[in-house]
Amino acid sequence: MFDLQTLPTTSAEATQTVSRSARDLTVTMIRATVQIDQPNGDGTRTVGAGFLLNAPRADGTPRTVLVTADHVLSRMPDSEARIGWRVELPDGGWRFDPQPLIIRDAESDPLWTKPGDRDIAVMEISAPAAFARDAIPIAWLADREAFDTTAVGPGDAMRTLGFPRGRSANRAGFPILRVGRIASWPLTPISAFPTFLLDLAVFPGDSGGPVFWTPATQVSPVHPCVAGVLTQEVIVQDERLRIGVVVHADYIREAVDLLDQKAAPAP
Known part of the structure; x- marks a missing residue:
């Protein structure tokens, strides 16, 4: 991350620095994104994406939260799924290291929370130290005014x-990065338009992944802005339209608030 006050003064240098920063911030999002899966018992598996959020508790203690789409977890019938951790090796390589992820309690009740009928799920998890460090700050989530304030x-x-x-x-086991364009309008207020469309082919396994943008100019915020969660593709009469549906990121905040309420002791 760079300080705006120390940006190069020439246009070419500024453009090069911002471009490099955008790449670095994209890598930050890549490192925070993980695969979630559960074998189906017939040689296939249910697969989704998720990303890690640094969302401290109300008392300030650290907490790592997994964000994904509600349907990714709800379509996994067993209490144990897998989360795709990655281990960096001494020689600079990486090893895919999926580990168990308990998603339901002993009574088979979900351990995640969701905000109303929005296809968002969040749950507190215990992450390896490296992944806890890679979790993105909750401040990077777009709020209700983000589209308007950033134009x-x-x-x-x-x-x-x-x-x-x-x-x-x-x-x-690193995620695949793709780019699409916002394909709907208006985008606000999100109370009226809680989702927006993205011109992007969507496949099983994409659900739950972050949708974000990175700084494009030196006056942009010096961090990525997570616009929302990719939750589904648009299909009309069995025809795939190569359009994705994104649930606005402010509903992630709402789900985290519900997680806090769930954890709060009864009065």
């Missing part, structure tokens, strides 16, 4: 990370 609108590019049809970018 982001139809036709603007958004980046998304996922595991289309269970595929990863490499054997290390």
Whole structure:
């Protein structure tokens, strides 16, 4: 991350620095994104994406939260799923290291929370130290005014990370990065438009991935802005329209608030 006051003064240098920063911030989002899966018992598996959020508790103690789409977890019938951790090796390589993730309690009740009928799920998890450090700050989530204050609108590019049809970018299990453009308007108020469309082919395994943008100019925020969660593709009469549906990120905040309420002791 760079300080705006120390940006190069020439236009070419400024553009180069911002471009490099955008790449670095995209890598930050890549490192925070994980695969979630559960074997179906017939040689297939249910796969989704998720990302890690640094969302401290009300008393300030650290907490790592997994964010995904509600339907990713609800379509996994067993209490134990897997989360795709990755281990960096001494030689600079990486090893894919999926580990158990308990998603339901002993009574088979979900351990995640969701905000109303929005396709968002969040749950507190215990993450390896490296992944806890890679969790993105909750401040990076777009709020209800983000589209208006940043003048982001139809036709603007958004980046998304996922595991289309269970595929990863490499054997290390990193997500696949793709780019789509906002394909709907208006985008606000989100009370009236809680979702927006993205011009992007969506596949099973993409659901739950982050949709975000990174700084494009030196006056932009010096961090990515997570616009929402990719939750589904648009299909009309069995025809795939290559359009994705994104639930606004403010509903992630709402789900985290519900998680806090769930954890709060009874009065």
